[in-house]
Amino acid sequence: MEPGKISERQLAFLMLTVTISTVIFFMPQIAARAVEQDAWLTSVIATVWGLIVAVVIVALARRFPGQTFIEYLPSILGRPLGKLVGLLYAFWFLSVGAFIIREFGMFLNITIMPQTPVMVFVVTITALAFYAVRSGLETWARVNEILLPLILLGVLMVIFLPFEHMDLRRLLPVGVHPLGTMLVSSFTSASWRGEVLLAGMFIPALVSTCHTSRNLALVVIIIGVILAAVEMAVVAVFGGVDAGQLELPVFSLARMISLARIIDRLEAIIVIMWVLGNFIKVCAFLYCSVVATAQVLGFREFQFLLLPVTVLVIALADNVLEDVAEFTDFLSNVWAGYSLLSFEMIVPLLLYLLVLVRPAEKRGAA
């Protein structure tokens, strides 16, 4: 179905952008609210769940070479159930895409452009993503290769440059919160990491697959390290309790940067990073929902679905999570159940178990 081909590195870069670009904004608040100075520990624990997703999705793909996640669902679950689950996944891609777009608009409203109607941001970024996806997977995967270093540079600057305001003793005592609370918080943190699930839609487009599982595992670990560092920096600057009171701790962190009064007021970097990362992320989710829809419905082409799905995602983005309180409430209470504990980890894991238990049937169906 996908005519383009991407390299293994491009996939790894793509997954890095997808998983990092939104998690570092609201997650530190949610983690710090739950476990104060232990916030960074939850993202370390979350790496385990992320690794499970990465390993399972590659293992599944190896069983069904040349097929996307949606294509081999009927082979595992049988045709009716497989199609139904596929449809759910198509909707999941669509809805998460809508959340991301809405979150993007909200972020810009909170931080630098309070007067602009949110739909201006929603429509512009989706239109841009529409253009990118229409130009083909190869195109925007390459664009991402250019953007990712910029995004990572921005994150690293925000982690290290406020060092004057850091007091690492604020990270003490380590690991004093109950394991249960930390696990629950790690599920939320891993829900973003679990977006490596999207790799399941891109693996058939890979030129080679020798290092895919290693690469994806590395992606999950790298994001874990970066996120832990971000959360440590946030807690070292604001303290565990106060970090949980900040709407966007990383944005506030960037505002603290002032090096010798020369490197000053760097929060614009954060906003640029956010815009670039979100652009690629929206592309990825838009692409996945279009391809998934086409494959569930059995079309050979997906390009003609791009426009209607884009319109749909804009409409959805206009109607979901309309204020920031709803949004953070969703992220801290619902998001883990909607992603990691269902679509991202549990369902693929069950699918893989089914494949292991019934190898003969799988061959027959395929």
Added chain:
Amino acid sequence: MRKVVVTLLLPLLLVTGGCWDQREINDLAMVVATAADVVHEAGNEQVRLTLQIANPIALVPGQGGGGGGGGPGAPKAFWTVAGTGRTVRAASLSIVERIPKPIFFGQDRLTLVGERAARLGITPLLDRPLRNRETRRSMYLAIARGEAKRVLEVEMPTFRATGLAISNLFDLEGGRQAIMPVDFGEFAYNLSTGTTSPAAPVVEVVPQTSISAEDRKSLGAVPQAIKVSRVAVFSPGGKLVDFFDEKETLGLMWVLNKIKTREIIVPCPVEGPVEPVVMGLVRSKSRIIVHLEKNGLPSFEVKVRTTCDLWEHFGTHPGLLTPQYYESLERRVNTSIEREIMHTVRKAQSLHADVFGFGEEVKRQHYPEWKRMAQDWPEIFPVVKVTVKAETGFRHRGLSVEPVTARKEHR
């Protein structure tokens, strides 16, 4: 055809010159300092916000206005406006009606809170600056003795906007003597712990001292100046409890690692207090070690390591040559530091105000026990045992060895 297209496109250049959301510096009312008071007005408590707004044309003395206080026609370096309202924002909105430019808080360097407002509780006054996306957490916070408004109305001879003068003072002189800069981030952190008593520097209006008698006659009233020294101590809930005097502030600054440089005056080991020696602090680092006593209470060991130089020997006697002299000086400096800190500890304990963050240290070092005592910390803090151990390293004695007259006595 192409020529036609190019000609048609040319006028577009006219509109590419600017940014849509541009805000020119001259179009903004740039706030450099804010003062918040709570006043009793029209039967209820109102917030009175005073903004010090810079005049970009005359910000630097000697430019535009032409130095000094400026002639009658010279543009003023700043102006202050005040407005009242139920909340901080309501007060600033009432100012909007009287200012022809949009108020811009992005360059606000200092927030002053009046004494009365601080006593009633500072937390509600901090919400707006912490929530707003223009103001920064690195903005300085200070408490005004009396009304905060008066501080911003003082016209300084050098740096004409007091707000800028105070923030400059914190930038350059912070950590010298009893000047302890505190920014919003730090104050908010201490409030967020729930056990630490935040402290903030105190600003007061004093009569200017460098005025001759003739000047006083010609000026009529004594010009006023500002003085930044000492700290105000808050309860963990954010209500002003009391002021520390200079000595108590210095003791606090040792423990909070706020001292950059200062002098420590000690009696001379040979001649005693009649020939004092001024030791100059190069650097100091303190840490707090928490021990648990048998009775379940924590005890605190404050360890201060400092490096000192000899800055001044106010006397005539010889004897500055030997290492033993400096060992003795080091011991005297240690005693002086230990006394200062203990003085502050006793004051803080009498106020039930854990300004040092001792509670935080118990939490960091003995978490299980902390959970047991966190609730009763305000009662536990006044009775805990505190010991101070200072360790001073002497480095050098500047460019002279002994007083110029010293050798004569050996002849």
